Amino acid sequence: MKIAIVILNWNGRNMLKRFLPILQSNLIADSVVFVADNASSDDSLQLLKSDFPDVRVIELDKNYGFADGYNKALQQIDAEYYLLLNSDVEVTSDWIEPMLWFMEANHDVAACQPKILSISDRHSFEYAGACGGFIDKYGYPYCRGRIFDTIEYDKGQYDNPMEIQWTTGACMLIRSSDYWAVGGLDGRFFAHSEEIDMCWRLRLMGRKLYCIPQSKVFHVGGGTLNKSNxxxxxxxxxxxxxxxxxxxxxxxxxxxxxxxxxxxxxxxxxxxxxxxxxxxxxxxxxxxxxxxxxxxxxxxxxxxxxxxxxxxxxxxxRSSYSILWQYYFHRKKEFSRLHPSVSKGTKQFPNVVLLPQIEALLNEGHTVTLQLRGYSMRPFLEDNRDKALLIKACHIAVGDAVLARLPQGGYVLHRIVKIKGDEITLLGDGNLVPEHCKRSDIIGFVVGFYRKGRSAIDKTNGIKWGLYSIIWMLLRPCRRYLLAFYRRVWLKMFKPI
CATH class of the missing domain: 1.10.10 (Arc Repressor Mutant, subunit A)
Incomplete structure (x- = not known):
């Protein structure tokens, strides 16, 4: 199955009765709802059997808590994605699609979360997760939209998708492969901080986390333990x-x-x-x-x-500052005051939204300047620093940098390393594993790069890019060692190339 929506329940009969009908009316194809019951002593199981026969129930033999309860339940589920969902969450129409589309288009992202608003005040962010989680240098968690007990109103100020430092366990879409690659949630934690711990380990593996505010849910909060407890x-x-x-x-x-x-x-x-x-x-x-x-x-x-x-x-x-110092001494009680650029200026959009529009513009004969994301074209091109100037792809050759649509979904801006008839092999300069597509999947041709914020363009038909391309392709057999040296030694001593 594509998505397993898994609710961990412990004596949450009233929450299930209230919110499961809304969830069931807002599912997508190839998604299945599971309720993993942590040995509840109320009549949750009877309710599920009588009122929700389509929901698949996993009965655990005791209360394993949030962390190990999910681990033991997910071991019994075969799905490409897990969607961890609290029993006290009210979903909305089209809540899954923005997160799923984003994940399908961005394979370097391990997990994402929606915007989470309070069910008691639907114009305010909710305490647990708000619009994406962060952690300060001393380990204190806070959110975009909630710092300590200061909870902001949702005025659309954080409606841009943003890379974050942790995703909330109240509503988290995560690839099953990534979940098990880091060993899942730490069951010894029982409950609280377990998702932040797992997200920390994911990020150390080089995986990214995002909040996708185009998806929205409402959360009761404190459904199992009161806030003051x-x-x-x-x-x-x-x-x-x-x-x-x-x-x-x-x-x-x-x-x-x-x-x-x-x-x-x-x-x-x-x-x-x-x-x-x-x-x-x-x-x-x-x-x-x-x-x-x-x-x-x-x-x-x-x-x-x-x-x-x-x-x-x-x-x-982690963030480089102390949130306590910023909050109590500098009186910065809103996330936008910690990061002023977040709520103004150019908004970031997920590739799944942006790149289809770019493809349409290129097909109409326009030139497009694209902000580069990711590290797959290192060492020459850097994430969120450099830009590519694209035109519609006509004549292509080995060595060209192109924008391609991959058969499995998503887009890449990589170099052509092999052409055999209609079959194209692509490889990012910073990658070791190639991708494959058809000639018809090449939608854009890079004519130049704007590097390091410069207004002057490095043309791909110029001497500089041509020399770099020849040398780097010749060095492909030892690329693994060169990239390791660049990441582990060069970047510690010098700035990116």
Whole structure:
């Protein structure tokens, strides 16, 4: 099947009765709804059997929590995509298509989420995920549309698709291959921070995460645990510290953990004195003790993750600033104040929307300037830095850089390395595995590149590009080693070429 929509349920009978009918009326072809039941003690299973016979039920033998509950359920499902969905989410019409189309067109993206609004105030973002998740240098999560308890109104200010640092488990579309490539959610977490931990590991593998606001859902929030709950406080603090221990690079671990010691106890006393919550105070203290007691369990995984850090040195998994400092001292309580360019200026659109329009313009005889995305044409071309000038493809030859539509979906701007009749073989300068298409799939021919923000164009029929092309194609047998040197050595010492 294409998409398995999987709801993890624990005593959520009322939520299922309220939101499953809306979900069932807004499905797409080749999508199947599953409910994995974490040994509920209410009559959830009876409700599913009587009122929702088309929903496939997976009965787990005990409450495994969010993380391992999903792991054990997904092991029993064969699908190209998993769509993790909370039982207290109300979907909307056409909510799946924008995310699926985006994933189909962008194979370097592992997972995405929709815009998540509050069901109690439909003009406000919802706490859990809002319009995409981020994490600061000390491990504090925040969102585009929600920083700590400041929740913004949705005024369309974040309606551009954006690469993010984590996707919410409340509604996440993820490739099953990527889910299992990183081992899924960490079942030891039980609940809270598990999706951020998994997203961190995905990004260390070079995979991308996006929020697609053209998809929209409404979330109740706090459907299992209330926001102010000592158990939730315990899980949040313990799991967040564990996530940092697992994933932080060696050079940052000691400093971050020292700062967190002070900040965690400051938070604990704030809960005790200002909020008068003895339960939350004890939960923070117990969480720190629990973390130190079990962190040895994660040592081997930490060592494996450090090897991934070395192979992906330029992946920005965390923000470079402290969100506490920005929020409390600089009074930057909206995401747009942290990133002013996000809500104004040129909007970014997913390839699935943009490239078909470019194809139409090229077929009409227009020239098109395309902002390049991704690293598949390194070392000469960089993600979001350089642009390509395209015309309609007429006569093509080996060595030409072209825009092509792939048979399996999506577009690439890569170099032709082989032509055999109607069969075309493409290879990105920064790739090792070629793609294949037909001659009719070549829709654009690159006549030049604008590099490093320059207004002068590097023409593809010029001496500079021609010499580079010849040399790089001759070096193809040793490209693996040259690219590894460029990524691991050159970029650490110098700027991109």
């Amino acid at each position: 000592p158990r939730k406080t315990f899980l949040n603090f313990r799991n967040n510290l564990t996530m940092l221990y697992k994933n932080l690079p060696d050079k940052d671990l000691r400093h971050v953990m020292a700062v967190r010691w002070w900040l965690d106890y400051l938070a604990a006393f704030q809960m005790l004195i200002l909020n008068r919550s003895w339960g939350d105070f004890k939960a923070v203290v117990k969480a720190r003790r629990a973390f130190h007691k079990w962190k040895k369990q994660f040592l081997s995984e930490r060592q494996e993750i450090q090897l991934r850090q070395e192979s992906a040195p330029d992946v920005q998994v």
